Amino acid sequence: MGKRMGTVSKALSLLTYFNHGRTEIGLSDLTRLSGMNKATVYRLMSELQESGFVEQAGADRSYRLGPQVLRLAALREAAVPILSVSRRVLRDLSDETGETTHLSLLQGSQLNSLSHAYSPRNATKVMMEDAEVLTFHGTSSGMAVLAYADPAFAEEVLSQPLEARTPETITDPQEIRAQLGEIRSTGIAQSIGGFEADVHSHAVPVFGPDRKVIGALAVAAPVSRMSAKQKQLIPEALRRAGATLTHRIGGSAPADYPQDTTA
């Protein structure tokens, strides 16, 4: 927090010290965490409290987030449905990579492709349909979601018969479990010809506000166009786009997700 900031930014920065492990913070703790003067912190918190952004818990007088944030969140949701947000991210990602991109969301126990974007750069491209059901095994999006989903859910999916859409589809549960571990360590999934022949796709998970995976963002390219250069560019751009989308919809990645080191 080395920068010069106005009073409002200072006040709001106090809210950043709340997280899943620290839902209540006392005045003295906040003073230490923020490095500001105690009187300043007190006054700022008093104002935040008047506006309902924080409230004081009963026992000690430590602060926690107030009910007002719920109202704002409901309005944000009404103003910015995830899909419209994702469209811009998808278009930018398509422009950057020159390939087809799509977003899929976990709805119930089914993964649906819900939005996509094409790049005008290349005449040949991977075609997509919205509301297409994706299998978990054999698609990069499905694997990305599975890698970060509730382990019980993943096991349930793997316990069912796994259909091979193409000769390349991997259907051995043991091999898939191994791949999921690998995805968890890199934060990105890929599949070569697992769903459609000749398609090389990459995918990253998208997380919601509760840090749970809600879907996946993917880039699908013809294998013939996957040059060495593309093999580097696409994962990079995809990672960035995934982080952007997760952030724009108010989500945050779980602590164990491989974070972007260059902020």
Add this chain to the structure above:
Amino acid sequence: MGKRMGTVSKALSLLTYFNHGRTEIGLSDLTRLSGMNKATVYRLMSELQESGFVEQAGADRSYRLGPQVLRLAALREAAVPILSVSRRVLRDLSDETGETTHLSLLQGSQLNSLSHAYSPRNATKVMMEDAEVLTFHGTSSGMAVLAYADPAFAEEVLSQPLEARTPETITDPQEIRAQLGEIRSTGIAQSIGGFEADVHSHAVPVFGPDRKVIGALAVAAPVSRMSAKQKQLIPEALRRAGATLTHRIGGSAPADYPQDTTA
């Protein structure tokens, strides 16, 4: 906003101008709405934008709520899971009554509808929006809250001009005071066509850990469907649901609240 307020309160008060009818507001509009100087509004909004509380939409540069509010709402839920707890209660209550149910919470001096559930049983149903502002007079939820709120607060509400949303809305303060007394003796409020025509709604107060009213739980049905049987079933189910919700969030009703005798 005639009161003296610090910079932070001013900035946050700008956020109150967002609602369902106005999810995006331009600089000039905000200046007019708030009555502040344009330069002031601009600077405050710039700071809110830096913190991610608002963002500027693409086309014109009008502002809308930013993704940061979703993160805070998720944390608030982690600390005080009212919404997630209420969702289950609402769903059960909708299933039991066959009607639309909703929860509203008192935020500052404003009552906001924050969560709702529909019943699949009937094709016609009362529709709801989250984050809608409810009037105290003319809604069963508002009356339920007012009946158990600080008397000084109730009087302040009644001293202000009471708008009639429908021809059925009761706007006479004296008559409202009489109704509040009645609500206190029965523990349940009802309104027929006071907010939306042809809607018969019942509401019970919800209490926090300090025994103060924090909001209301309501059932809204089309008047045409309010048979004698429903007129008995709904209040019963609502009372039970209200007690359950108050209990689940760690609250307790004040001593003078008409308690469920059959525990």
Add this chain to the structure above:
DNA sequence: ACCAATGGTTCGAATAGTGAACCAAATGGC
């Protein structure tokens, strides 16, 4: 070409924020 909007910027005057020091009330050793 004009006018009336819009978003954005400037700068001296005035207000609002700052922080060291200070309370009173809980805690916690011992």
Add this chain to the structure above:
DNA sequence: GCCATTTGGTTCACTATTCGAACCATTGGT
């Protein structure tokens, strides 16, 4: 029972920050 430390909360002289009238630069309508 006592001293020491910690807590949340408050004061007040100093000054940095915010305020607001007036200003620009664009845009869109006629």
